[in-house]
Amino acid sequence: SQELEQSPQSLIVQEGKNLTINCTSSKTLYGLYWYKQKYGEGLIFLMMLQKGGEEKSHEKITAKLDEKKQQSSLHITASQPSHAGIYLCGADNTGTYKYIFGTGTRLKVLA
Amino acid sequence: NAGVTQTPKFQVLKTGQSMTLQCAQDMNHEYMSWYRQDPGMGLRLIHYSVGAGITDQGEVPNGYNVSRSTTEDFPLRLLSAAPSQTSVYFCAGSPRRGETQYFGPGTRLLVL
Numbered sequence: 682s683q684e685l686e687q688s689p690q691s692l693i694v695q696e697g698k699n700l701t702i703n704c705t706s707s708k709t710l711y712g713l714y715w716y717k718q719k720y721g722e723g724l725i726f727l728m729m730l731q732k733g734g735e736e737k738s739h740e741k742i743t744a745k746l747d748e749k750k751q752q753s754s755l756h757i758t759a760s761q762p763s764h765a766g767i768y769l770c771g772a773d774n775t776g777t778y779k780y781i782f783g784t785g786t787r788l789k790v791l792a
Numbered sequence: 793n794a795g796v797t798q799t800p801k802f803q804v805l806k807t808g809q810s811m812t813l814q815c816a817q818d819m820n821h822e823y824m825s826w827y828r829q830d831p832g833m834g835l836r837l838i839h840y841s842v843g844a845g846i847t848d849q850g851e852v853p854n855g856y857n858v859s860r861s862t863t864e865d866f867p868l869r870l871l872s873a874a875p876s877q878t879s880v881y882f883c884a885g886s887p888r889r890g891e892t893q894y895f896g897p898g899t900r901l902l903v904l
Binding site: 711712714716722724725726729771773778779780781782784785 | 890894898
Protein backbone atom coordinates (compact mmCIF):
# COMPACT_ATOMS: atom_id res chain seq x y z
CA SER A 682 0.00 0.00 0.00
CA GLN A 683 1.02 3.60 -0.41
CA GLU A 684 3.00 5.34 2.31
CA LEU A 685 3.98 8.96 2.95
CA GLU A 686 7.27 9.82 4.58
CA GLN A 687 7.94 13.28 5.94
CA SER A 688 11.27 14.87 6.67
CA PRO A 689 12.52 16.19 8.90
CA GLN A 690 10.54 14.80 11.83
CA SER A 691 11.21 17.94 13.83
CA LEU A 692 12.69 21.33 13.15
CA ILE A 693 13.76 24.25 15.33
CA VAL A 694 14.53 27.52 13.56
CA GLN A 695 15.22 31.10 14.54
CA GLU A 696 12.53 33.61 13.69
CA GLY A 697 13.09 35.06 10.25
CA LYS A 698 14.76 31.97 8.80
CA ASN A 699 13.46 30.03 5.81
CA LEU A 700 12.69 26.33 6.06
CA THR A 701 11.53 23.41 3.94
CA ILE A 702 9.53 20.30 4.83
CA ASN A 703 9.40 17.35 2.46
CA CYS A 704 6.78 14.69 1.85
CA THR A 705 7.73 11.65 -0.23
CA SER A 706 5.26 9.09 -1.48
CA SER A 707 5.99 5.44 -2.28
CA LYS A 708 3.56 5.67 -5.23
CA THR A 709 2.20 8.29 -7.61
CA LEU A 710 0.19 10.97 -5.86
CA TYR A 711 -3.37 11.59 -7.02
CA GLY A 712 -3.84 14.56 -4.72
CA LEU A 713 -1.51 15.92 -2.07
CA TYR A 714 -2.80 17.95 0.88
CA TRP A 715 -0.90 19.99 3.41
CA TYR A 716 -2.34 20.63 6.86
CA LYS A 717 -1.16 22.44 9.94
CA GLN A 718 -2.03 21.28 13.44
CA LYS A 719 -1.50 23.36 16.53
CA TYR A 720 -0.66 21.31 19.58
CA GLY A 721 -3.81 19.73 21.01
CA GLU A 722 -6.06 21.04 18.25
CA GLY A 723 -7.57 19.94 14.97
CA LEU A 724 -6.04 20.10 11.51
CA ILE A 725 -6.22 23.26 9.45
CA PHE A 726 -6.17 22.87 5.68
CA LEU A 727 -3.35 24.78 3.98
CA MET A 728 -3.15 23.74 0.34
CA MET A 729 -3.98 21.01 -2.14
CA LEU A 730 -1.82 20.06 -5.13
CA GLN A 731 -2.90 17.78 -7.94
CA LYS A 732 -0.89 18.42 -11.05
CA GLY A 733 2.77 17.55 -11.52
CA GLY A 734 4.84 20.72 -11.32
CA GLU A 735 2.05 22.60 -9.57
CA GLU A 736 2.99 25.30 -7.07
CA LYS A 737 0.70 27.17 -4.71
CA SER A 738 1.34 29.94 -2.21
CA HIS A 739 -0.54 31.37 0.73
CA GLU A 740 1.01 34.26 2.60
CA LYS A 741 4.56 33.07 3.36
CA ILE A 742 3.96 29.39 2.69
CA THR A 743 4.63 27.79 -0.71
CA ALA A 744 3.96 24.18 -1.63
CA LYS A 745 5.16 22.35 -4.73
CA LEU A 746 4.42 18.95 -6.27
CA ASP A 747 7.23 17.56 -8.37
CA GLU A 748 6.78 16.58 -12.01
CA LYS A 749 6.73 12.85 -11.27
CA LYS A 750 4.07 13.41 -8.59
CA GLN A 751 5.86 11.46 -5.90
CA GLN A 752 7.24 14.25 -3.74
CA SER A 753 6.00 17.53 -2.37
CA SER A 754 7.77 20.27 -0.48
CA LEU A 755 6.43 22.96 1.83
CA HIS A 756 8.55 26.07 2.11
CA ILE A 757 8.10 28.80 4.71
CA THR A 758 9.78 32.12 4.07
CA ALA A 759 10.83 34.38 6.95
CA SER A 760 9.36 32.14 9.64
CA GLN A 761 7.43 33.58 12.57
CA PRO A 762 6.43 32.11 15.95
CA SER A 763 2.87 31.81 14.57
CA HIS A 764 4.15 29.21 12.11
CA ALA A 765 4.94 26.81 14.94
CA GLY A 766 2.99 23.56 15.02
CA ILE A 767 2.83 20.19 13.31
CA TYR A 768 2.71 20.07 9.53
CA LEU A 769 1.16 16.99 7.95
CA CYS A 770 0.91 15.90 4.38
CA GLY A 771 -1.99 13.73 3.29
CA ALA A 772 -2.96 11.95 0.08
CA ASP A 773 -5.69 9.94 -1.54
CA ASN A 774 -4.25 6.42 -1.38
CA THR A 775 -3.70 5.56 -5.07
CA GLY A 776 -7.12 6.91 -5.94
CA THR A 777 -9.06 4.72 -3.51
CA TYR A 778 -10.53 7.61 -1.45
CA LYS A 779 -8.88 6.06 1.59
CA TYR A 780 -6.72 8.95 2.67
CA ILE A 781 -3.31 8.44 4.22
CA PHE A 782 -1.10 10.83 6.13
CA GLY A 783 2.54 11.30 6.93
CA THR A 784 3.65 11.19 10.55
CA GLY A 785 4.12 14.96 10.63
CA THR A 786 6.91 17.49 11.08
CA ARG A 787 7.04 19.39 14.37
CA LEU A 788 8.15 22.97 13.83
CA LYS A 789 9.31 25.31 16.57
CA VAL A 790 10.21 28.90 15.79
CA LEU A 791 12.35 30.73 18.33
CA ALA A 792 11.63 34.42 18.82
CA ASN B 793 -21.89 27.34 9.24
CA ALA B 794 -20.27 25.48 12.10
CA GLY B 795 -18.30 23.18 9.78
CA VAL B 796 -17.46 19.83 11.36
CA THR B 797 -18.31 19.44 15.03
CA GLN B 798 -17.38 16.64 17.44
CA THR B 799 -18.64 15.71 20.88
CA PRO B 800 -17.47 15.10 23.51
CA LYS B 801 -14.11 16.86 23.66
CA PHE B 802 -12.80 14.55 26.37
CA GLN B 803 -13.90 11.15 27.61
CA VAL B 804 -12.62 8.62 30.10
CA LEU B 805 -13.84 5.05 29.82
CA LYS B 806 -13.22 1.83 31.67
CA THR B 807 -12.18 -1.26 29.76
CA GLY B 808 -15.22 -3.00 28.34
CA GLN B 809 -17.50 0.04 28.29
CA SER B 810 -19.11 1.15 25.07
CA MET B 811 -19.67 4.65 23.83
CA THR B 812 -20.44 6.73 20.75
CA LEU B 813 -18.36 9.62 19.48
CA GLN B 814 -20.54 12.11 17.68
CA CYS B 815 -19.65 13.91 14.46
CA ALA B 816 -21.87 16.33 12.61
CA GLN B 817 -21.43 18.67 9.66
CA ASP B 818 -23.68 21.34 8.22
CA MET B 819 -21.90 21.88 4.90
CA ASN B 820 -23.57 19.08 2.94
CA HIS B 821 -20.35 17.06 2.79
CA GLU B 822 -20.80 13.87 0.83
CA TYR B 823 -17.61 12.26 2.13
CA MET B 824 -16.98 11.80 5.85
CA SER B 825 -14.29 9.92 7.71
CA TRP B 826 -12.94 9.02 11.14
CA TYR B 827 -9.26 8.97 12.06
CA ARG B 828 -7.27 8.23 15.14
CA GLN B 829 -4.04 10.04 15.90
CA ASP B 830 -1.37 8.38 18.00
CA PRO B 831 2.17 9.58 18.78
CA GLY B 832 4.59 8.58 16.05
CA MET B 833 1.81 7.00 13.98
CA GLY B 834 0.25 10.00 12.33
CA LEU B 835 -3.41 9.89 11.36
CA ARG B 836 -4.89 6.51 10.53
CA LEU B 837 -8.22 6.03 8.79
CA ILE B 838 -10.77 4.00 10.79
CA HIS B 839 -13.93 4.15 8.65
CA TYR B 840 -15.28 6.38 5.94
CA SER B 841 -18.54 7.10 4.14
CA VAL B 842 -19.17 8.34 0.61
CA GLY B 843 -22.82 9.15 1.25
CA ALA B 844 -25.84 8.38 3.39
CA GLY B 845 -26.20 4.64 3.85
CA ILE B 846 -22.72 3.88 2.46
CA THR B 847 -19.76 3.13 4.71
CA ASP B 848 -16.49 1.24 4.31
CA GLN B 849 -13.50 0.23 6.38
CA GLY B 850 -10.26 2.09 6.53
CA GLU B 851 -6.85 1.01 7.76
CA VAL B 852 -7.74 0.26 11.42
CA PRO B 853 -11.47 -0.64 11.66
CA ASN B 854 -11.36 -3.36 14.33
CA GLY B 855 -13.29 -2.49 17.47
CA TYR B 856 -15.23 0.33 15.82
CA ASN B 857 -18.58 0.61 14.06
CA VAL B 858 -20.06 3.44 12.04
CA SER B 859 -23.35 4.28 10.39
CA ARG B 860 -24.50 7.08 8.10
CA SER B 861 -28.27 7.36 8.30
CA THR B 862 -28.22 11.04 7.34
CA THR B 863 -25.79 13.19 5.34
CA GLU B 864 -25.12 15.36 8.40
CA ASP B 865 -24.19 12.77 11.04
CA PHE B 866 -21.47 10.14 11.15
CA PRO B 867 -21.16 8.61 14.65
CA LEU B 868 -18.33 6.29 15.65
CA ARG B 869 -19.14 3.51 18.12
CA LEU B 870 -16.66 1.77 20.35
CA LEU B 871 -18.19 -1.61 21.06
CA SER B 872 -16.06 -2.69 24.04
CA ALA B 873 -13.36 -0.17 24.87
CA ALA B 874 -9.77 -1.35 25.28
CA PRO B 875 -6.70 0.57 26.52
CA SER B 876 -5.29 0.29 22.97
CA GLN B 877 -8.10 2.60 21.86
CA THR B 878 -6.75 5.46 23.95
CA SER B 879 -6.14 8.10 21.31
CA VAL B 880 -7.29 11.37 19.82
CA TYR B 881 -10.11 10.88 17.34
CA PHE B 882 -10.80 13.22 14.45
CA CYS B 883 -13.80 13.38 12.18
CA ALA B 884 -13.47 14.99 8.75
CA GLY B 885 -15.79 15.97 5.95
CA SER B 886 -15.32 16.70 2.28
CA PRO B 887 -17.76 18.04 -0.33
CA ARG B 888 -17.02 15.02 -2.49
CA ARG B 889 -14.55 12.17 -2.37
CA GLY B 890 -11.18 13.19 -3.73
CA GLU B 891 -11.54 16.78 -2.53
CA THR B 892 -10.10 18.61 0.44
CA GLN B 893 -11.11 17.29 3.86
CA TYR B 894 -12.06 19.62 6.71
CA PHE B 895 -11.43 18.37 10.21
CA GLY B 896 -13.32 18.66 13.46
CA PRO B 897 -11.58 19.72 16.70
CA GLY B 898 -11.07 16.16 17.93
CA THR B 899 -12.10 13.96 20.86
CA ARG B 900 -9.50 12.86 23.40
CA LEU B 901 -10.32 9.39 24.69
CA LEU B 902 -8.65 7.65 27.60
CA VAL B 903 -9.47 4.01 28.28
CA LEU B 904 -8.42 2.75 31.69
